[in-house]
Amino acid sequence: MGAPRKRPACAKAASGKQSEKADEENPKAKEELPETPTVMASGMVTPLATVQLLTKAAGLRRSDKSNELEWASAFDGTGMPSYALKLLSVPDMSSTFNGSGYCYVHNHCCEVPTTSPMLLCAGFLCKSSSLQNGSRWVKDPVAADSASWMSFQDTMKLLQKANPRFFILENVQGCKFPGAPRKRRAPEDESATQSPKDVFDEVISKELPNFNVQCINLDSAPMAEQVSRISAAAKTIPRQSLQFYFDQSSVAEVGVPESQEYDGTREVAYTQHFATQMQKAIEAGRIPKTAVPKHRHLRPSSVCKALQCMPPGTQAIADVALMILVEKHGDLENLPVAIADVSQSSDRLKLSVTGIWGTITTSSKLFDFKSEKLLDARMQLQLLGIDVKDVMVTWLKDKEITDMAGNAMSISQCTQVLLPLLSHLGQAKKEISVLWVAGGGLASPLLLDEVAWPGKSVAEVKLVEFALDPARQQARVLYDKNFAKVACLQTSSDIMNVKCLASVIVAGRAPTSKKAFEWFLKSWKEFSHQRGVKIVLVLSSPRPPSISDPASCGWVFGSHEINWSLFSCFDTSCYVTIFCQAEQQGSNLAKALAHEMAKILQLPHVHGTNKHVNEQLPKTESTDKKDLKILAAAQKLERLAGTAQASRFIDASNKSLPVKLGIPDPKKASLPLSIAQDGSVNRVCLLEALGYKAQAANLSLLSEAAQQSILASTVPAAVAATMLNAVARFL
Incomplete structure (x- = not known):
């Protein structure tokens, strides 16, 4: 979590990874997920099992420490930090920050505590920075009137008021990419290369100077969500597949409209949308100009019940999405799944034939052409790691559920960022x-x-x-x-x-x-x-x-x-x-x-490196036996100066002083010397030769004999x- 400055350090978690040279290329070109072979779990794994797998993979177990963790959360979508801590068997917190509303734990109004919490988990709106936002490259994500910027400012006020010992902030990977010019800044400060994350970091550093902040990269592994990198704790766990979430999704109750009469207005709208989506897909290079669509009555929007009552625009996107899938991957019969987000335009819609998906948004409509099912709202929560059997969602509309899912972290991300903190606080052991x-x-x-x-x-x-x-x-x-x-x-x-x-x-x-x-x-x-x-x-x-x-x-x-x-x-x-x-x-x-x-x-x-010790060779008038051995070896090496094409070595403890291309097998009495390519001659620093830095093991207080004995026995x-x-x- 980084070294503390004026107070203990904190961690800032971001669901997107840090900028890398390869990532700084045009992110809009990254349309589809990697489709390399992936080891898959045999079925849908429960959130509890997922947390247990991650804890085991991290080499941790719950400790016997029973003190409560006083923590707070805000703007966290589905309350995932609370759910993750519950599955991690962390004792119930004594208070929460819910203002005048009802407490998530106690189901009644709880006063804001007067003491600072140990941990505060929060997020801020990500739509303005999301790569899946169509206006991401037009509007400035951190403009003064953007939802992301205003909610970020609210989060800063909350952190200043709550003054926690640790805080965790979460946002999407799109915040690390530069967007439109900074309209809210002075003209002389405008920079198209500065990302929203850069701006957030500046504000955090200025308004919270007592904290050390580190951005870490989190994946949803082993859940079916996918970002570009899997954390070390989760990479060995078989990934879950979206296929099982579609299997559990309900079959669409809406089918062919009761009225079988031809709806001319609806069909005209569909035709216009289909022509537009075809043109966008062609311009994006996702289908060739010569592509010929199927007859209208053979397209998914006419055949699949789940699509028949969708708006004409969504139907058109689904039909073009199938053309893109077939063009790229061949017939559906050979694919385990064939999934597309039919809420997005055909020039940028996401596809998956592996069963692993990217980020779920508030508007995502995932359709599997194999099972002919839409991923229902309940399964979007399940995909993030919330067992729908544990929560009451029957009274919520589908749109409300998908809004919650699109604004939430996954159980895997929460667990991976909470485990090191719990270990630091003694609530988890190695x-x-x-x-x-x-x-x-x-x-x-x-x-x-x-x-x-x-x-x-x-x-x-x-x-x-x-x-x-x-x-x-x-x-x-x-x-x-x-x-x-x-x-x-x-x-x-x-x-x-x-x-x-x-x-x-x-x-x-x-x-x-x-x-x-x-x-x-x-x-x-x-x-x-x-x-x-x-x-x-x-x-x-x-x-x-x-x-x-x-x-x-x-x-x-x-x-x-x-x-x-x-x-x-x-x-x-x-x-x-x-x-x-x-x-x-x-x-x-x-x-x-x-x-x-x-x-x-x-x-x-x-x-290991051929680095000399930081000391002079013995003086020529010395009578010490060891010094005489070193001087004799040094003189023999010096005669090679200018003739040797590579480093040469002599063990001064060997009476015959043979010249070698490498350091002989070190013994407790060894005295290796070398001539470097610059012609300098001196004793070899064995610690550096073994591949360790001098500052890693300070042996200066030991005698030379003790140092030599230890280093000669070191792997x-x-x-x-x-x-x-x-x-x-x-x-």
């Missing part, structure tokens, strides 16, 4: 324990960022060692004041006493001896059975693991060799092995490691990230 076997080295998971290891935010990291002494334990708190506790594992009972969560990853360096390694595997297997936790091991070793009886060890495992020269200056390699108790083939485990390694190679910031950043990312899929 679900995964990572026990890092350091083997005397650094605790690599704590030094990785979330780009290299996306699961870092949902993992509880602990350090385990096979032997500890006070000096080594003290060394670990020198480079991270919040360093994880160190557990010493010397017996099976030590392993049984390790505190962990429901899912456990044991990662790091494997025990060196064969006997210790087999004891290690056996002890963690017993730990899994007795504690009832799910556990996966991923260990690195110089050679493939040697197990006396692989069939009876109780683990399925697969190994992959990782060559360090792919991402660093080291001329060595290691074997990484995944052990799990599921019925997985070893080859699949090895493929997972290879796949993740390929992805990590695309992240330069975890690659490179790229290897650590590969291990943690690969093993996560097998939990």
Whole structure:
């Protein structure tokens, strides 16, 4: 949520993603949704199940903390924040901000509380900024008289009055695109490149200076709504399909009008609308100029009961929409669904043949040509994640329901933005324990960022060692004041006493001896059975693991060799092995490691670099044995200056001082030196060579021998990230 300035930070959620270079192209050209193959759920998933899936995917569970969350909401469409918190089992709030109206919870007039709420959830009208608004590129979305701007100003007044500790604001992705010139600004300040979001950010920064604000990108996954990006917490969950919502939609009760007489006026209007929509579709390049429509009595508006009593304009759009679908995707028989929003003009109407839809608006009329059904208003609420069995909507008109749905967040978006906040407040806990076997080295998971290891935010990291002494334990708190506790594992009972969560990853360096390694595997297997936790091991070793009886060890495992020269200056390699108790083939485990390694190679910031230590070479008059070794290696490298085409390395601890193209396998006594391409010679900074930044692990207070001992036992950043990312899929 960002670092606090004068008070704790807040989060601002937007349903649209941040501007990217690709997104800054003409958004009007993005007419249709991606149609890549998508894993679909087998049926309609209840909102409660959706929330539970997202919570599990985020690696969180509800904590035992029972204090109430005092929060407020305004302009939130369907009251989705309240519904999401209810499904997340958050205790009932003690008050709400509903002014003089009736309280959503207590069903009577509640006074506005005198204390500031912990959280305020709000939105403001999005129609002016919506990409589906036909006048989006004509009228300024933040003009002084626009509905979006006026409701945004009201939201700012509410935030200033309520003064919450955290707030969440929501709006559509269209607010990040520039629109018409800023008429409300002075002529010298007009800018066609400034988006409504830029204006909103300026106002928030000026009127709420005590808050840190971060815009985050949210998708409705695993619901059937679709934006361009799926959040990390939801991308592994099968998506729901609109097909099931159409199945639950009621069959149209309106059919052929009672009077079968030909309505000439209606038919003339239809003909005019159809000609207009055909022309727009042709000009937009959605159908060819030579396209020939079906005879009138064969078109959907004549055949489908749900369309027969629609206005002539809607009928015309539906008929042209089918022509566009067939032109782009072929016959309907080969499509699972064929959906169009018949409320939009044919030059910009949205289509879907995947069962995934974009944003629901207040005017959306989704029609499936396969089932010949319109998505009814109740199912629009269900699509957003409100179980229509839980709410009383029978007394509302369809238009009122669709207005609510078009102005609401989805249950998935609400859950994804609320989970980190609940975790921060102690009302949700992390679900995964990572026990890092350091083997005397650094605790690599704590030094990785979330780009290299996306699961870092949902993992509880602990350090385990096979032997500890006070000096080594003290060394670990020198480079991270919040360093994880160190557990010493010397017996099976030590392993049984390790505190962990429901899912456990044991990662790091494997025990060196064969006997210790087999004891290690056996002890963690017993730990899994007795504690009832799910556990996966991923260990690195110089050679493939040697197990006396692989069939009876109780683990399925697969190994992959990782060559360090792919991402660093080291001329060595290691074997990484995944052990799990599921019925997985070893080859699949090895493929997972290879796949993740390929992805990590695309992240330069975890690659090792040939960077020299920030110190001078020893003086030539020195008599220290170590200094003499370093000077001898430096002199040999200096003789290569001007002749070497690439960096060269020498381990000064090796008496013969062989020149290498890479750093040899690091040992506790290693003294690697290098000559850079600029001719400079000095000792190599092992921390940078391993792929970690100098500021990530401050070892300056340790002796050189202690530093060398720790770094020689440290797993490179790229290897650590590969291990943690690969093993996560097998939990």
